[in-house]
Structure formats: structure tokens, C-alpha cells
Amino acid sequence: MSHDTPPASLIIPTYNRADLLRRNLAQLAGQSLDTDRFEVIVADDGSSDDTEAAVGEFRDRLRLKYHRQEDRGNRVGTARNAGARLATAPLLIFLDTGTFVGRDFVDAHLRAHREVPGRWAIVGYTYGYDPEGVDAGLMRQLDESTPDELVERAGATLRDVRHAHLAAHEFDLSRLLVPYQNFFTLNCSVAAADFAAVGGFDEDFVGWGFEDLELAYRLLRDGVGLRMSRTAWAIESPHPRDPARFDELLRNMDRFFAKHPSPPLEVGWVLLMRYRDDYWTWEDELRQVLEQTAAAQGRDVTGEIAGVLAGLPTGGSLAVLGAGDQVPPGLPAAVLYDLDVNAVARLAAAEPGRHDVRHGIGLRTTLEDGAVDDVIVTSRLDGLWKRWGADLLAEARRIGKRVHVTATAAR
Structure with missing residues (x-):
């Protein structure tokens, strides 16, 4: 394979999901973009299964790097940072293990950054993504179809959990007071220079949630805009989530506010910490606060x-x-x-x-x-x-x- 610097580095954090990782790597090996044009970095958060062996199976098909850190609990932000340090490309694409991609995925992220001049982080649309629900039939469909076939056939019914919220604003994140609410690292991309300028992920965030929103908050503060791309899509494979992880989410929301006390985060904090299930009302509630205090x-x-x-x-x-x-x-x-x-x-x-x-x-x-x-x-x-x-x-x-x-x- 070429030793030239590729345009994109994909960073995949993983933990004991070797079989799903194999599917990720197979899909990346089949991209429409030549595999010399991107590298894949697997950032292992201390797996005890055959994750490293799974990576080894694709070394002759992909430009691959592997980094493993000690298992000290869920430290996905730390893993992603380690992957980013190994990256050589000017663009970082973050993808979760088990988030499956179509043939044009890498090229779509590259095009999204070329289409509009300026400094942008791209939020990729993710079919089937819903942290609060598991579609039992989706994995069967993924087993029977390629991601491209499934999106062509059933994409309209496999909506991203953010769909209704974003559709109300024509998928234009610049219209939102809280655009970072929609920045999920299961499918996103950002210039490596912009990522480095803000210090990457804050490694104080451990467990599930908010390390991605907090990164987007700092990117916005540093002048990086957020844009949604529906062509840089992926499909989230369904998997059950431990209800105990909600406590991790609450702790991380508390960290988020403590680090960046501000009116928007006050509203978000109260909605999540006191009312527990009002996450998607955050934007509208903040707008009402501003309207109600204007007088x-x-x-x-x-x-x-x-x-x-x-x-x-x-x-x-x-x-x-x-x-x-x-x-x-x-x-x-x-x-x-x-x-x-x-x-x-x-x-x-x-x-x-x-x-x-x-x-x-x-x-x-x-x-x-x-x-x-x-x-x-x-x-x-x-x-x-x-x-x-x-x-x-x-x-x-x-x-x-x-x-x-x-x-x-x-x-």
C-alpha cells in the first residue's frame, strides 16, 4: 500500500466487540474510495476478547494501526485521543464499533468538508440510532442486506433519533441555540488541526455520554461550525444498553455544566438531572427562557x-x-x-x-x-x-x- 499521507484517518474505539469490528473493517475495506486514501486506527479500551486478532485479519486490505490501553473502565474519550495521536491525515473521522457504513462513507465525509469553505465539524446521519430503544429486527436486516441495500429499501423507516428534532430546523445546525446537543461521535468528522487546537476529548469524562457534546461545545467556542450531512450516513446496529449507564450520563452532565457554566447548560442540566427524560426539549425550552426574560x-x-x-x-x-x-x-x-x-x-x-x-x-x-x-x-x-x-x-x-x-x- 502507498506510504503517502492519506486524506482521512478513521478512528474506531472498541471494547470486546470483535465480531462487530470485523464487519466494520470489512465494510471499510470495500469502500468506493481506494483504501490507500484513508487509514483506519482501532483504539482498544482494554478488550479481553480477540479484538487484536480481528484487526490483524485486515492488515493486507487496509492501512491499519492498533492501540490498546489498559481496561480501567469506560474511557472512550481517552481511547479516541490515543487514536487521534496516531493519525497522520488532515481529517479525523470518528466511527463507533457496530456502526455500519455504506460504500461511499469515507468519500462522503471528505466531500462534506470540501463542499462549504470554512472550519466545520460534520455530524453524520445515523440510521436506526436510538439509545433508548432496540429494534430487534434491524440486526436481522443487516445480516441479510448490505448497508447500501438496507438504506435504499428501508431508510425512510430507520430514522436517526435526532431526525424529528433536526427536521424541524431543516437539518441546519446553524439555526440552533444548542447545536452541540446533536454531536454524537458514533459518526462524525473534524479537521485534525481543529481537534488538536481544542485539546481533543476531555479525559475527565468517563463512562457513557457527554464527552462528545463537550468537545463540540469547545469546537464551537473556537470558531468551528457544525453541519449535518445526510450523505455521510451510517447504520447503528441494535444492542441493549445497561440501565445503570444512565447514572454515568447524569454524572457526565454534571461535569459538563461544572466545566462550562452558562445559561444553555443550566437549562440542559435541569432538564436531565431533575426531569430525567426531557433531553429533546432542550432547544425549545431554552428559546422560551430567552423569550420569557426579554421583557x-x-x-x-x-x-x-x-x-x-x-x-x-x-x-x-x-x-x-x-x-x-x-x-x-x-x-x-x-x-x-x-x-x-x-x-x-x-x-x-x-x-x-x-x-x-x-x-x-x-x-x-x-x-x-x-x-x-x-x-x-x-x-x-x-x-x-x-x-x-x-x-x-x-x-x-x-x-x-x-x-x-x-x-x-x-x-
């Missing part, structure tokens, strides 16, 4: 804050949820939250260094339990009260010993 952006709540302060003992610590762009003169040093980023900037500039000013709603904060003596929840949060009042109060009670609600909608 209060010019509201001055200095009088409300001053009124509460007049009845408090001196020397206590304070947090204000919905502080606005100004506070009463002489307000003791406090932690001040507001959703309006412009109000936050004006408030921080008014008395530089005096207050801890943060951009946030107040649904979830990074303050410790009982961090302050008193929490004031102002009328700037009135618009949220019907939907989120209980959550605002729960957070205020978690971080403060005493809670004072001046929001008129709460009365």
Missing part, C-alpha cells in the same frame, strides 16, 4: 434589592439571581447573576472587582451548598416563574441559608 431586560431592581438588604443583619454573604445592570449603592460584595449578557457587562464595569458578576439564569449555579447567607430572587425572573419557579427556588435554597423572593410572579 424584563430593562427592569431596574435596585429598589427590590435595597428593600431586602434593609432587613438583613450586616456582615452576611449574599447572592442575587436577576441582578440587572445596577445594584444599590454600597451593596456589600456579592455574587450577582443575570441572564442578559449586556447587563452583566455593565454591572461588572460599574464597580470592577467589587462583586462576583456571572452570566446565568439561576436555575443551576456552581456555588457550593450553603455558600451564602442570603439569596435574593428578583422580579427580573418573573417571566420564568410559571415554568421554572420551583427550580429557581430549589437552587436558591441549595446555595443560601435564607431565600428572599421579590419576584412579583411568585406572590
